[in-house]
Each structure stands twice: as structure tokens, then as C-alpha cells.
Amino acid sequence: MNVRRRLIPTSALTAATALALVSLSACSSDDAAATNNKGKLDVVASFYPMQYLAEQIGGKHVEVSTLTEPGQEPHDLEISAKQRAQLEESDAALYLKGLQPNVDEAIGQSDLKTKIDAAGLTSLEKHEEEGHGEEGHDEHGDEKHGEHGDGDEHEGHEHGHAHEGPDPHIWLDPVRYAEVAEGVGKAFAKADPDHKAAYEKNTAALVKKLEGLDAEFEKGLKDTRTKVFITTHAAFGYLAERYGLTEESITGLDPEGEPSANRVKALQKMAEADGVTTVFHETLVSDKTAKTLANDAKLKTDVLDPVEGITEKSRGDDYVQVMRSNLKALRTALGAK
Incomplete structure (x- = not known):
């Protein structure tokens, strides 16, 4: 019996071989990726x-x-x-x-x-938004500022509307x-x-x-000329409480909020009364409000980073480095000895 063989052109054979090699390579890459992620x-x-x-x-x-x-x-x-x-x-x-x-x-x-x-792995607290009442400079009563007992030094500032839930800025x-x-x-x-x-x-x-890091902050903020600092939004309540400081925020817990005219006036009076030198702004939020307040009150501005993200503007490559930069900025602003 004569068997007729169909000859495959060389070009077609070459193309088929190449395709098979590409497919095999792709499979190998997929297998390698799976192997790399296996067990992770x-x-x-x-x-x-x-x-x-x-x-x-x-x-x-x-x-x-x-x-x-x-x-x-x-x-x-x-x-x-x-x-x-x-x-x-x-x-x-x-x-x-x-x-x-x-x-x-x-x-x-x-x-x-x-x-x-993460919120279920530590204790959370409600931190009242500093000074957001209309009077702006009234007696704040029994508000507790910190476990170190320095809150009593900060008489004469009202503490207004509480955030609806616990302050999440535990990090x-x-x-x-x-x-x-x-x-x-x-x-x-x-x-x-x-x-x-x-x-x-x-x-x-x-x-x-x-x-x-805690020990560095404890030592670095123990002896300062003032205990009060101004921030754009109230992200530093836990830090202030831990190290016996008082945070006054321009916009409360909302980083995009706008302060009232009364709030701005109250902050200006408070800054003068408490020897505040610096208005802190952030890296991920506009610094316009902070700079306006600082200019009106003849204060300096600097960055206090809530470490919500690391960018080219961050003063450090990771959490610890940025927190150390924050410590340096706070020591300068508070007049650490």
C-alpha cells in the first residue's frame, strides 16, 4: 500500500516550533511564579x-x-x-x-x-476635638490630656464636639x-x-x-518649655496623651475640614498664651490653612507627619525613621532642653 505523506513547509515547521517554545516558556514562568509564592x-x-x-x-x-x-x-x-x-x-x-x-x-x-x-488588638479612646466650640477660649473643665498629669497646665481652652467614634490613630x-x-x-x-x-x-x-522608639520620645519630650502644639488635624491625640502633651488641631479629626473664624482667633490667642512657636502641617494634605494661621499669628511652620503613607516628601524611608523626624520637629517646636 502506498502511503502518501504530506510534506510540511520548513517555514511552517519553524513557526510551530517557536510557538511551542514560547508556550513552554510561559508555562515555566507561571510554574516559577507559583513556586515563588508557594507557602507564602x-x-x-x-x-x-x-x-x-x-x-x-x-x-x-x-x-x-x-x-x-x-x-x-x-x-x-x-x-x-x-x-x-x-x-x-x-x-x-x-x-x-x-x-x-x-x-x-x-x-x-x-x-x-x-x-x-488592628483596632481590636489595643485600647481605643475618644479624643475630643480641641477647641471647636464657638466661644473658643472658655474653661475646659475636667478634660484629661494625658496620663502624665500635664493637662492641668493648659487651662482656659474649650474642648468641643467629640468624634462619633474612637480615635483610630493608634499607630x-x-x-x-x-x-x-x-x-x-x-x-x-x-x-x-x-x-x-x-x-x-x-x-x-x-x-x-x-x-x-517609645523610650526616645519619653526622654526627648520630658523637659520642654511648652507642652502645647498645633496641628492641621487631630491625628496626634494618642501621642500627646502618651508623652504628656496637648494637641490643638485646626480642623479636628477631619483632615480636609475648614476652621471657623472663631476657631482661628482662639488658636491665635492660645498660641500667644502658651508660647507656641510652630503650626504643624502634613505631607498628604494641603498646608494652606496651617500657613495662613501661622502667617497671621507670626508663627513658624513645620511638618508633623501622621505616617499614613511614605512618599518622596517623607522625612524617612519607613515608620521608625519618620517618627524620629517627628520627634526632632516636636523637640524644636516645644523648646526641649
């Missing part, structure tokens, strides 16, 4: 302070992504459909309930097995942040028991670092 805990962090914890504690055993991009103001973040899908595909989410309502909603609606709420207090770190370490160990020892070791190292 896929963690989605809501914004930078949570990302920092995840990276420090997880080390090489986690793959961390963040919902809030560098330079993006986190409070009003809108979650995209892509980010919702990202949440569904991850192993764990680390977030701070009460700071980003849209993130809270998206994580609450997801089928994630591990949801780590600006190194002690509370360390408590959160310990909770995150335990949650990672539970979600990924194969690497429990590594998570415990990394957590201990981070807590030690934060304890050192």
Missing part, C-alpha cells in the same frame, strides 16, 4: 501602618500588597472592583476599623478567612502600635502555623524596636 501568606494591608506591620512581622513568608497607594490620603479611599477581587483572592486582610469606612465595608462583605482588625503611639504588632504576630501564626516560629521572632524584634 498573601496579605492585603489597608494602608501604610498596616503594611509596615505585615512586612516586618511576616518577613520572607508573606506577600504584602496595600489598598492605599503611596501619596494617597487614606481616610476617604474608595475601593475599586479590582481591589475587591484582590481581597477575595488573598489569605488575610490587615486593616484598622474606623479609619477607612469603604475598606471596612469591603472586608466585611468578603469571604476572607482571616480578617485582622502614632509606639506603645499601642507594639500591642497591635503582638496581636498581628499571633494572627499570622494562626493563619500560617508552619512559620509560627519566624512570626514570633519577627514580632519580638519589632516590639523591641518600638519600645526603643
